Amino acid sequence: MPTQVEIWTDINCPFCYLGKARFEEALKAFPHRDDVQVVHKSFELDPTIAPDHTGPVVDHIAEKYGISTDQAAANERSIGEQAAELGLPYQISGRDFGNSFDMHRLLHFALEQGKQDQLLDALYAANFADDKPAFGDTARLADIAADAGLDKAAAEAVLADPTAYADAVRADEAEAAALGVNGVPFFVFDGKYAVSGAQPVPVFTRALETAYNDAPRPQLLVDQETDATCGPDGCALPEN
Amino acid sequence: MPTQVEIWTDINCPFCYLGKARFEEALKAFPHRDDVQVVHKSFELDPTIAPDHTGPVVDHIAEKYGISTDQAAANERSIGEQAAELGLPYQISGRDFGNSFDMHRLLHFALEQGKQDQLLDALYAANFADDKPAFGDTARLADIAADAGLDKAAAEAVLADPTAYADAVRADEAEAAALGVNGVPFFVFDGKYAVSGAQPVPVFTRALETAYNDAPRPQLLVDQETDATCGPDGCALPEN
Numbered sequence: 001m002p003t004q005v006e007i008w009t010d011i012n013c014p015f016c017y018l019g020k021a022r023f024e025e026a027l028k029a030f031p032h033r034d035d036v037q038v039v040h041k042s043f044e045l046d047p048t049i050a051p052d053h054t055g056p057v058v059d060h061i062a063e064k065y066g067i068s069t070d071q072a073a074a075n076e077r078s079i080g081e082q083a084a085e086l087g088l089p090y091q092i093s094g095r096d097f098g099n100s101f102d103m104h105r106l107l108h109f110a111l112e113q114g115k116q117d118q119l120l121d122a123l124y125a126a127n128f129a130d131d132k133p134a135f136g137d138t139a140r141l142a143d144i145a146a147d148a149g150l151d152k153a154a155a156e157a158v159l160a161d162p163t164a165y166a167d168a169v170r171a172d173e174a175e176a177a178a179l180g181v182n183g184v185p186f187f188v189f190d191g192k193y194a195v196s197g198a199q200p201v202p203v204f205t206r207a208l209e210t211a212y213n214d215a216p217r218p219q220l221l222v223d224q225e226t227d228a229t230c231g232p233d234g235c236a237l238p239e240n
Numbered sequence: 241m242p243t244q245v246e247i248w249t250d251i252n253c254p255f256c257y258l259g260k261a262r263f264e265e266a267l268k269a270f271p272h273r274d275d276v277q278v279v280h281k282s283f284e285l286d287p288t289i290a291p292d293h294t295g296p297v298v299d300h301i302a303e304k305y306g307i308s309t310d311q312a313a314a315n316e317r318s319i320g321e322q323a324a325e326l327g328l329p330y331q332i333s334g335r336d337f338g339n340s341f342d343m344h345r346l347l348h349f350a351l352e353q354g355k356q357d358q359l360l361d362a363l364y365a366a367n368f369a370d371d372k373p374a375f376g377d378t379a380r381l382a383d384i385a386a387d388a389g390l391d392k393a394a395a396e397a398v399l400a401d402p403t404a405y406a407d408a409v410r411a412d413e414a415e416a417a418a419l420g421v422n423g424v425p426f427f428v429f430d431g432k433y434a435v436s437g438a439q440p441v442p443v444f445t446r447a448l449e450t451a452y453n454d455a456p457r458p459q460l461l462v463d464q465e466t467d468a469t470c471g472p473d474g475c476a477l478p479e480n
Contacts, residue, residue: 221434232285
């Protein structure tokens with residue numbers, strides 16, 4: 001069985017953007033990378049924010065946490081420096097904070113279409129590398145989906161129906177809550193090992209190795225191995 | 241993490257056809273069925289058969305195992321009775337035996353497109369329920385793929401390139417060999433529990449329950465839970 005990696009993430013979360021790059025650096029060098037399957041799962045940093053809200057992150061952070069805009073801006077510069085070390089473009093003064101529920105719905109649609117990773121990269125780029133707001137702009141989200149290789153009309157249909165994939169987003173969030181996750185990124189390997197945060201690359205390497213090497217040999221639940229199987233010697237027919 | 245079910249199968253294998261129906265009956269009644277992911281994996285009952293070979297199964301079985309055609313035909317009738325109990329159509333005198341490698345390549349393509357289950361059902365129907373030969377007929381395979389919801393031109397391109405998804409088929413077969421599988425269907429649940437053969441429905445129910453209830457809580461590999469995460473209280477910035 002391939003090693004399964006689940007990554008809870010929010011588009012609003014800069015450490016998710018950085019953590020994805022660090023995880024992928026570890027994965028790229030992992031000898032069994034073709035036996036690893038990655039799925040991204042939904043987490044909203046602020047599910048209470050109005051659906052169409054978007055606005056400069058510095059103002060949002062300053063207001064929400066009662067710090068000065070200077071301090072909030074300094075935080076952004078610090079994250080920008082860490083992004084630069086990874087070669088990731090980062091608008092240290094331009095990004096917005098907004099409601100990401102529609103983006104998560106779209107990521108579930110993209111998962112079905114085999115394009116989730118591409119869409120997440122495109123959403124991160126739109127939010128962190130581009131100074132145009134990406135939240136609350138359905139037309140722009142449809143363009144981003146098309147750029148990620150999705151059918152634009154199908155993406156527009158998903159965006160136009162607020163119930164589409166909404167349960168899938170909430171199910172991911174309920175699962176995160178059940179796991180005690182209250183910050184992202186949060187990585188789970190084969191349901192058995194977890195890494196919280198944008199950890200250094202070697203931590204992800206170790207997690208991949210641990211999960212991969214731990215895969216057990218499956219245990220037969222029923223002993224009748226010859227019952228109703230077909231093999232190189234034909235189909236076993238117990239009653240003949 | 242969803243419960244992962246891997247099912248090694250061959251289109252030539254009537255017990256795979258029956259086993260899929262029995263597994264699905266168990267799955268349909270399983271309360272956590274939305275948390276179960278199924279993937280079908282490649283196994284060839286006879287990988288040595290010529291690529292374009294097809295022919296009546298009764299003759300093939302009689303010749304291969306040195307039994308009379310009457311006995312081979314009786315075996316088919318016996319399987320047909322078991323199929324009828326499941327409500328599955330079965331041509332007790334009509335099916336062919338052939339090289340299934342191209343079908344397995346197509347199933348890997350369908351997996352990427354989210355249509356693997358539909359294609360497998362269509363291939364089983366073509367082989368077991370329809371009296372037209374399905375093996376060694378590229379044009380018919382493309383039609384079957386289109387009926388299963390795949391893009392016909394894309395399916396034709398896969399069929400025309402013998403290297404397309406060939407490694408994926410061989411990787412599945414190598415994995416089966418490593419697991420000691422020499423007959424199909426073979427079901428593996430979360431890489432931990434296995435069921436061999438078209439077992440009765442309650443065996444699959446028990447396997448689903450066992451795997452689902454056994455899912456452990458992931459263990460954090462690194463303790464620095466507050467390092468480089470974003471949560472409802474903002475993004476942790478260790479250096480500020």
